[in-house]
Amino acid sequence: MELNKLLRPQKIVIVGATERETMAGFASRMFLEQCRERMEDLYLVSLKNDRVFGVPCYRKISDIPGKIDLAVICTPKTTVPALLEEAAEQGAKGAVVFASGYGETKLPEDVRMEEELTAKAKDLDIAVMGPNCAGFLNFVDRVFAFGFLFQARESAGKIGLVSQSGQVCMGLMESAKGSFSYVISAGNSKIVTMEDYLEFLVEDENTEVVAAYMEGIKKPEKFAQVLHRAVEKRKPVVILKAGRSQKGSRAAASHTGNLSGCDKHTDALFKKFGVIRVEDLEELLSVCAAIVTLPKLPEKNSLAFVNISGGETTISADAGSLYGLELPDFSEETTERLKKVLPPFATAQNPMDLTGGSDGNTFEQVAEIVMEDPQVEMLVTSLQITEKISDITIYDYLEGLIRYCIRHPEKPAAVVPLIESGREKEVLEKLKAAGVPILPPPHYGYRVIRHLMDYTAFLKTAENRTGTIAALQNKQEEDRIALSEHQSKQIFIDYGIPCPKEKLTVTWKEAAVCAAEMGKKVVLKIESNDILHKSEIGGVRVGIQGEQEIKNAFQGIMERAEQERPDAKINGILVQEMLEEGLEMIIGVTCDPNLGPMILLGMGGIFTEIFQDAVLYPAPINHWEAEEMISSLKSSRLLAGYRGQSPLDIKALADCLVSVSRLAEDYRDKLVEMDINPVFVYPEGKGVKAADGLMVLCRKP
Amino acid sequence: MELNKLLRPQKIVIVGATERETMAGFASRMFLEQCRERMEDLYLVSLKNDRVFGVPCYRKISDIPGKIDLAVICTPKTTVPALLEEAAEQGAKGAVVFASGYGETKLPEDVRMEEELTAKAKDLDIAVMGPNCAGFLNFVDRVFAFGFLFQARESAGKIGLVSQSGQVCMGLMESAKGSFSYVISAGNSKIVTMEDYLEFLVEDENTEVVAAYMEGIKKPEKFAQVLHRAVEKRKPVVILKAGRSQKGSRAAASHTGNLSGCDKHTDALFKKFGVIRVEDLEELLSVCAAIVTLPKLPEKNSLAFVNISGGETTISADAGSLYGLELPDFSEETTERLKKVLPPFATAQNPMDLTGGSDGNTFEQVAEIVMEDPQVEMLVTSLQITEKISDITIYDYLEGLIRYCIRHPEKPAAVVPLIESGREKEVLEKLKAAGVPILPPPHYGYRVIRHLMDYTAFLKTAENRTGTIAALQNKQEEDRIALSEHQSKQIFIDYGIPCPKEKLTVTWKEAAVCAAEMGKKVVLKIESNDILHKSEIGGVRVGIQGEQEIKNAFQGIMERAEQERPDAKINGILVQEMLEEGLEMIIGVTCDPNLGPMILLGMGGIFTEIFQDAVLYPAPINHWEAEEMISSLKSSRLLAGYRGQSPLDIKALADCLVSVSRLAEDYRDKLVEMDINPVFVYPEGKGVKAADGLMVLCRKP
Structure with a gap:
């Protein structure tokens, strides 16, 4: 959708202009007070007022001489459709609708009005922001169509923000850390969507990092495309996504009528596209501020901590370890060089305590030396910057840090104080100018550093990934059918998923012949679309051999089935070669109604459920992604050859995952779920086998 | 140790008074500037200066007319011993020694000087703070013997802080959140110790919460006593303890020469005594500030979130779920009552979005209603309080909250904004006066709330615990000896740990007789103090029955042992009844050189190592504590009767843990480690059995 006329309009009309303390009044004031230099581009329309804040008003849009680009509609929802038409007539390609009481109330009448509004916007080819939104601020061209009061002048920068909550926009803009290219309060966002x-923002050259607060994903395929484009452009996307909890999802649904979806699936999707997922506004803004401040992001998890007190040194190293931050030992050369510049009581080690005998020059020299150590990627210090620094030596140390950083923009550095407080503004500015962000204390600050390193690590392997998702093409029907094991496996085999030899038989004699052909012990299983849990009704017998055993087992299974499930339609008995035992794992697919098939891999047996050692990833996956899934499991140590056992066939397991992914992608519009449980994994070169499996489809299409 | 003369002195002398910008100078200034009302209690001693900041100086301590209580010694370390003697002569029972360069350098000469200082302090019966410290501030009596400059007047309050880092004291005091009874920079703290x-502070009636930054535990038994006393007094203890990471431990050792010890053992110890363990200064101070601000701590994990925007409502609920915060559904009655006061678009649910149509009165009414819901224990809101609040409606909401809280001090409430910023000072003061802490954003704020709820939950069961530790009475000798399985089990049996029937035999005939007496299949195991890993050398044969099998197995084991370990002294062959298989678990004991025996319980088999599902707890333990250990394992679900299996004998497992604890306590001075691996756990009523076991002792005492 073309958003330039909406977000970068030349001529703007505020409809419903007023001086009252309402969103309409705030929008009028915001523009008039903060964009005086663009007054010739602004028109006010008011039925009641001749002038608003001294500016003459038109009675209606059509009175305006000449074309307009954007209409900011501040009037009640009943007036909106007619105003949209008028605006379109006057050339507008964009509109902002503040009014609420649409789909988010879930009342049929309100939902209908939102649908009508959506249809009208499409008819008129007009990009509508909202409804139930607070508008936007464009700091690049200085267009403020925003329904809350806010001192916007100081906030221009490189963070492009879109949020489904106006209050969230306010919270972020009011922080001293924020500096924005665009701030968009998107509201229900069912016309122009979040995607x-x-x-x-991903395409916008004035935006260096894209930040979003999202309550739902509307167009998953487009979402994935945009994320993929961001990866190509190496532009980080930082998202606070609703739906971590059931209560949060419910709150989001009440707020903008958005369904936040299965959170584990969101996580998996974000992982595939390197999205930096954050949990609150402080984390969101800290990550973004770090990205726009640092001249270069850290490329690996390898830090030098340099401090001026032993307590800070100790605490920062300990807290860093909680977030997996690595502090490599310095090389011998580095250590020797350090000894020459350090005060006598200081120890040349990482983390480094410069001790009281040091000063700003020491800090600068030490920074120089440790950052030349090839092991070290980033410098972090915990210097305590307060509102009014009482220990004046801190300034000296800061100057040392700044001198180093200005000379070496290629080496990332950050300050992570151990306690929050006001910070001296001039110090903040100086550090920012030198490319040094001041992050919040460790539980945020180290988390932020970790996000940055995870992101650059992601970029390094991004091109190995498929970079797409298999979002559903059509909504699945409600009506469901479970395939039997044998039916499922016929499909597995079509996709190259290794299965045991098996045959469906209807008499014990047929079963006996079949078993004899297989030439070893076999498994007999009841085969019925109506019986999913075969073992529970005695429908499985293992290790059967010889005609007599087969006859007994066959008849035994049939009798039990008739007793236990007289209603079930029995297809016969499945005769299956008895597999050697391998490591038991589970491969599954769940079809997200929005995002499409999600591939699951986990350990089999009782421990999966207790330890929840499983990984999810959106289809399609390639072999590289499959191997990444495998290695991300804790229990992958068992596959790699645990305690002297021979390594297992990881390659074959990955192949199997890729086959499952191809199957899932092809069947996406009707595959509700499937699992292979267990899949046996054998030693290297011996492959894998799907010992049991099941698919659930919807009947149509 | 009597610390009143040190920490609450009447008459104080500053030795080495000066106007220069040194610790001595700062200490002189601190007192002179900030405690004018106590000038008659202060003496200055200086060799060189007649006056310091206008106050006349004595040449030496003995020139002072009358007795002194405390000497603050700011002079270099060589002068300290003589000054201590002089001070003692003049009646001093306390001294502060700023000088550094003692044990923390680890140089033999410096270590020796610290030992001498310690001995002298003991001889003179003088409580010495430091060396290598920054002194202390007593806000109760207004005594400031502190070597850094700091505006102390505004910081009086109820947090009692002791820290092994002066910089940490500074960092905490410079935050607006802090308000202290005492701030003690303890330095190396080998004379007067952290304990x-x-x-x-635990005994001090002016202190409501005890906060500490500790690098090492010097007197574990006393430490445990003090913590237990704090539990009895219901006084929370919040500790930031060095040693989470190997790098942090190293930094601590360089800083104050303290050994931080095994971090898992520290964790276990803290858990036993309900210590609130925090990870950085922001968390330390936020917990303490919340405790002193709240009129009552939350008694259960059951919160109502009330906000004024849908975005905040959603984000706070989601972030809360990451910290396990529970938001119960409101009762039907609550919901009905809410509907009557809420604006039309708002939904009566938890978390609650009051929506734009509400105001401060709505907030107050809603608070009243939801807090009367018996499910709800605490009220949390994310109201955004900035440096200069631009949305004036926020004031109205805050007033509503404050009105409610003043009327209901019995209901805890807190503000957790979603983003950090400066906060309007007057608003902070008003909220504080109403007993409402403003916590940092969620990654800190929710963690803090969780700490408070975990603490009150601990208190509820505190009296079920032993409340002591079995710290070593004597340091263990280096020289070690491993007992054989049979020797270990003899001791196990003495302590009532259930073991299989077994007998040590030296001929196959003897073994055969013994096996016949046992009357079923047996296990044969090589028995030697030199062979710890019996299976690896083919030293175990299972399921043996009948004379011939016994003979073969016996001889086979002996031959292999002679081949593989010709050096080993063989005691014979252990004949053991063959146990039925149960759930495999591991019980172990590691003796912490400082804290004494730590009991470990975990799942057996390969999964323990991969999933690290194990729990540690300091001996001694009682049956209640043993059951708590068991239930804290993830895999305890297997014990409780997983997937329709019958529940296992948890009571017997707990008994076994208690027996192990008794053994470990008795043997603590010589038990290096022991394990029972596996212990089989059988269905309820069938007990447990130690299938294999091992003790490692030091030879003496």
């Missing part, structure tokens, strides 16, 4: 705004 | 200061 459209994200696309705009 | 002594903690004891003082």
Whole structure:
């Protein structure tokens, strides 16, 4: 969708202009007070007022001489459709609708009005922001169509933000850390969607990092495309996504009528596209501020901590370890060089305590030396910067740090104080100018550093990934059918998933012949679309051999089935070669109604459930992604050859995952779920085998 | 140790008074500037200066007319011993020694000087703070013997802090959140130890919460006593303890020469005594500030979140779930009552979005209603309080909250904004006066709330615990000896640990007789103190029955042992009844050189190592504590009767843990480690059995 006329309009009309303390009044004031230099581009329309804040008003849009680009509609929802038409007539390609009481109330009448509004916007080819939104601020061209009061002048920068909550926009803009290219309060965002705004920001050259607060994903395929584009452009996308908890999802649904979806699936999707997922506003803004401040992001998890007190040194190293931050030992050369510049009581080690005998020059020299150590990627210090620094030596140390950083923009550095407080503003500015972000204390600050390193690590392997998702093409029907094991396996085999030899038989004699052909012990299983849990009704017998055993087992299974499930339609008995035992794992697919098939891999047996050692990833996956899934399991140590056992066939397991992914992608519009449980994994070169499996489809299409 | 003369002195002398910008100068200034009302209690001693900041100086301590209580010695370390003697002569029972360069350098000469200082302090019966410290501030009596400059007047309050880092004291005091009874920079703290200061603060009636930054535990038994006393007094103890990471431990050792010890053992110890363990200064101070601000701590994990925007409502609920915060559904009655006061678009649910149509009165009414819901224990809101609040409606909401809280001090409430910023000072003061802490954003704020709820939950069961530790009475000798399985089990049996029937035999005939007496299949195991890993050398044969099998197995084991370990002294062959298989678990004991025996319980088999599902707890333990250990394992679900299996004998497993604890306590001075691996756990009523076991002792005492 073309959003330039919406977000970068030349001529703007505020409809419903007023001086009252309402969103309409705030929008009028915001523009008039903060964009005086663009007054010739602004028109006010008011039925009641001749002038608003001294500016003459038109009675209606059509009175305006000449074309307009954007209409900011501040009037009640009943007036909106007619105003949209008028605006379109006057050339507008964009509109902002503040009014609420649409789909988010879930009342049939309100939902209908939102659908009508959506249809009208499409008819008129007009990009509508909202409804139930607070508008936007464009700091690049200085267009403020925003329904809350805010001192916007100081906030221009490189963070492009879109949010489904106006209050969230306010919270972020009021922080001293924020500096924005665009701030968009998207509201219900069912006309112009979150994906459209994200696309705009990803493509926008004034935006260095894209930040979003999202309550739902509307167009998953487009979402994935936009994220993939961001990866190509190496532009980080930082998202606070609703739906971590059931209560949060419910709150989001009440707020903008958005369904936040299965959170584990969101996580998996974000992982595939390197999205930096954050949990609150402080984390969101800290990550973004770090990205726009640092001249270069850290490329690996390898830090030098340099401090001026032993307590800070100790605490920062300990807290860093909680977030997996690595502090490599310095090389011998580095250590020797350090000894020459350090005060006598200081120890040349990482983390480094410069001790009281040091000063700003020491800090600068030490920074120089440790950052030349090839092991070290980033410098972090915990210097305590307060509102009014009482220990004046801190300034000296800061100057040392700044001198180093200005000379070496290629080496990332950050300050992570151990306690929050006001910070001296001039110090903040100086550090920022030198490319040094001041992050919040460790539980945020180290988390932020970790996000940055995870992101650059992701970029390094991004091209190994498929970079797409298999979102559903059609909504699945409600009506469901479970395939039997044998039916499922016929499909597995079509996709190259290794299965045991098996045959469906209807008499014990047929079963006996079949078993004899297989030439070893066999398994007999009841085969019925109506019986999913075969063992529970005695429908499985293992290790059967010889005609007599087969006859007994066959008849035994049939009798039990008739007793236990007289209603079930029995297809016969499945005769299956008896597999050697391998490591038991589970491969599954769940079809997300929005995002499409999600591939699951986990350990089999009782421990999966207790330890929840499983990984999810959106289809399609390639072999590289499959191997990444495998290695991300804790229990992958068992596959790699645990305690002297021979390594297992990871390659074959990955092949199997890729086959499952191809199957899932092809069947996506009707595959509800499937699992292979267990899949046996054998030693290297011996492959894998799907010992049991099941698919659930919807009947149509 | 009597610390009143040190920490609450009447008459104080500053030795080495000066106007220069040194610790001596700062200490002189601190007192002179900030405690004018106590000038008659202060003496200055200086060799060189007649006056310091206008106050006349004595040449030496003995020139002072009358007795002194405390000497603050700011002079270099060589002068300290003589000054201590002089001070003692003049009646001093306390001294502060700033000088550094003692044990922390680890140089033999410096270590020796610290030992001498310690001995002298003991001889003179003088409580010495430091060396290598920054002194202390007593806000109760207004005594400031502190070597850094700091505006102390505004910081009086109820947090009692002791820290092994002066910089940490500074960092905490410079935050607006802090308000202290005492701030003690304890330095190396080998004379008056951290335990002594903690004891003082736990007993001190002006201190409501005890906070500490500790690098090592010197007197574990006393430490445990003090912590137990704090539990009895219901006084929370919040500790930031060095040693989470190997790098942090190393930094601590360089800083104050303290050994931080095994971090898992520290964790276990803290758990036993309900210590609130924090990870950085922001967390330390936020917990303490919340405790002193809240009129009552939350008694259960059951919160109502009330906000004024849908975005905040959603984000706070999601972030809360990451810290396990529970938001119960409101009762039907609550919901009905809410509907009457809420604006039309708002939904009566938890978390609650009041929506734009509400105001401060709505907030107050809603608070009243939801807090009367018996499910709800605490009210949390994310109201955004900035440096200069731009949305004036926030004031109205805050007033509503404050009105409610003043009327209901019995209901805890807190503000957890979603983003950090400066906060309007007057608003902070008003909220504080109403007993409402403003916590940092969620990654800190929710963690803090969780700490408080975990603490009150601990208190509820505190009296079920032993409340002591079995710290070593004597240091263990280096020289070690491993007992054989049979020797270990003889001791196990003495302590009532259930073991299989077994007998040590030296001929196959003897073994055969013994096996016949047992009357079923047996296990044969090589028995030697030199062979710890019996299976690896083919030293175990299972399921043996009948004379011939016994003979073969016996001889086979002997031959292999002679081949593989010709050096080993063989005691014979252990004949053991063959146990039925149960759930495999591991019980172990590791003796912490400082804290004494730590009991470990975990799942057996390969999964323990991969999933690290094990729990540690300091001996001694009682049956209640043993059951708590068991239930804290993830895999305890297997014991409780997983997937329709019958529940296992948890009571017998707990008994076994208690027996192990008794053994470990008795043997503590010589038990290096022991394990029972595996212990089989059988269905309820069938007990447990130690299938294999091992003890490693030191030879003496």
